[in-house]
Amino acid sequence: MIRICDVKKYHGIPAEELKRMQDAHVELTRITYDHKPIHRGYTDKYLTVDFSRNSIEITDIDPKVKEVFTGGKGYCLRYLWDEVKPSTRWDSPENAITMSPGPLCGVTQYAGTGKTLLCSISPLTDTPFDTNVGGYFGPLLKFSGFDGLTLKGTAKEDVILVIDGNKNTISIETAPLEHEDAHVLGEELTYMYADDENDRKNVAVVCAGSAAKYSNIGMINFTFYDPNRGVVRLKQAGRGGLGRVFRHKNIKALVCKFSGVKADLNDPYDISIINQVGKKYHKEIHDLDNLQNGMRKVGTANILEVMDAYDILPTNNFKFGSHPGIDRFRSTVFIEKYLTQGAADGCWYGCSMACAKAADHFKLKTGPYKGQAVCIDGPEYENGAGLGPNCGIDDPEAILELNFYCDTYGLDTISFGTMTAFIMECYEAGILNKEITGGLELNFGNWEAALEMMHQIARNEGFGQIAGQGVHKMKKIFVEQYGADAQFLEDIGMEQKGLEYSEYNSKESLAQKGGYGLTNKGPQHDEAWLIFMDQVNNQIPTFEDKAEALYYFPMFRTWFGLLGLCKLPWNDIVPANNSETDEPAKVPEHVQNYFDIYYGITGKHLDTPGMLRMSEKVYQFQRIFNIRMGKGLRKNDAIPYRSSGPVTEEEYLSRQERYDGQLVDLVGFTKEQVAAMSLQEKMAETRKYREAEYEKLIDAVYPRRGWNLNGVPTIERVKDLGIDFPEVLEVIEPLQ
Amino acid sequence: MQLNDRPYLHWRQGMSIQDVIDERNFIYPKLVVKLNGKLIRKEDYAATLVAEEDDLKIHHLLAGG
């Protein structure tokens, strides 16, 4: 086991090297601004930067916007709506990236309070795509005076935006000599803008990586400086391809510098209640984390072997739910051999959950940094599952190296994993071959080929140019250019709305099929994660139950994104007496903690109905935004059959007892009838049943969400929520 | 015996809650166990036997991040 006290500090960057890079900067514009102090969690100021015109503008946030959209994701969507048109695509000059930290963001006394929300028109989905990320940029942006930031236009050359929240200056500078990959660039800019070693924690950098420029699955990294290791750490605004938008604008990085973080910077109405809740929560983590999920030891990767045991771990492009090599990459392997233990790994102050684990001085085997000993953030569960078993890979060092390069290149690990799994299945099915891949033998399990494909994406060459487009666009290419069977690719391509699935096998949970399919931005698990509640616990057996869960959880979870909070501290630990409460699955005490913190900051009381209503305004607005962009209807909520049932004979036969049994228990055949059926007949009946169940689920969920059966929010619901603005009604009125 | 409102086909005389957990390979640590509506603590799983007509609920507290 590696302990933090035994980890050597990382080497920094020589001062002369930094000077050479900084001397090459040319300042394009600079402003000085009045720093308005925060009042009850809000600055009520908004920053807009237009890189085409090198203009920096500060405006007041309309109180009506604050009332309806709360902050965070709500602000991101509202401000993005106003920048774009229905014809706007990811690379249109008017497309913008909006960011907002939310009113509770920057609280220091509680875990998971440093989240920034981002939104842009996605290159994968062509719709507004929100994503959330830790790291210090969002809180420091707010402490520097801004509740939101819009990045728009396109710079003529690579530039950085530098915000100094103490000197109250904002500048746009060229930055030609800095490297592009995040683990290097993040460090260069942190060192460059920090006054001294102690000041590095006050500098936050936002940057993508060299592959983000070329790939639709490009991601944006947010840094924080880790003084215990002496290294810059990376957190990811991972999903939706926003890194590609960022680099398309020729933004190399954003830097925000602010020193003086204290517990009262949000101007709390009642700091005492926040202190009490914070202390109680930290003690809970101290006492119980070891007995529960072990988040401080291994982060979310604690569930790798859990998912395997319950047949949910995606394996070989979601064909199966468990991997025979699990013992090679179960969480204990990472704890015992790779992840440094005992480190303060929170990605914002006060995060005692500290799930941002890291492998230190890991020696890379491939690529441009081959031979170097680096700090690797992760793997989180999704990375472990997506880069590992879903690609048939069970080598933990391969998982770590894939994780490292995804991060530094600015690629979404989840999309990369699911996309590579799709490519591997196509390769094994004979749709792709060595001629097409330029010699890459992309069989399941070939991690060297997966890595080389990733390096090709970063170099914009070879098969990497095709792979980097994501599953949705690859399906078209494989059909048109390589003669693939379109239906087969529709069935096995694990994307919906253009986004690659996240890493849970949903075949045996109808509610989770909805949790993935009936989402605003595509199949991530940010809205509703119901597999265990449904498949294992059987707590929501009826369509009505499932519909209720698919209303409650998306609304509940949206709230975190409005306020600038992380969801993990909500339920990756529970109070000792949680099982004695009425609804253990909702972790009532932790929900009350959030109400207390909300009150402590804003002075306003909140309860569950109020919370859900706050979220629903934004949730419905996002749905309508999708419709405005030409999507967001029932037809867009269809899911690939691989997520719902066995596509191939191999899959059916691997779980034959289960599927045969369901034909009797669920579909209504007799045992004798099933015994007399051919495999193809059984597969066809299974499919017919499962696809019909999904349609019935939609019929139950839409009305619960206040939508008509085409998935359009009703005017009545929109009016009730107070989001009946003329531009909103204009979109939905013709579709009622 | 009913496990999570589904018939449990592997019930046998003398089996404990811990036996059910082991057989079902329920390895996740945060479980809420109720036998006929009564909460059973972790330390009592091994000593608590399940009868054929019992209603056993083993709920996993796992709702994603």
Added chain:
Amino acid sequence: MKRVVKDDSLCIGCRQCEAACSKAFYKVEDSAKSAIRITEKEEGGYEITVCTQCGECAAVCNTGVIQPNAKGVYMLNKKECAGCLMCVGFCPLQIMVQCDDHLEPSKCTACGLCVKACPTGAIRIEEA
């Protein structure tokens, strides 16, 4: 290592130590603001709870504002402390001080004022 060590059997529960500590650091006599705590045992007598300089508070800090000095006493740098209170929650003895009129918590610095105030010698400074 320098630290305060205790002998519960000598404690008479006069709480002079608590008063000395809170007066020194918070200018009030308030046991809730003392980094040494006296509690009555159920079976009679008193228990003294005082920082052992175990360093768990330092290990949990993300910005390293708690560091041992040359004598092994963990010192909290208030200027750099953001007041996240993780150290308070993680203290195995729950003996760090947090009060709402200060943004940062505080801890035992092994200054010895409590030792001087103790009439029975139940606490003393150990330097090993």
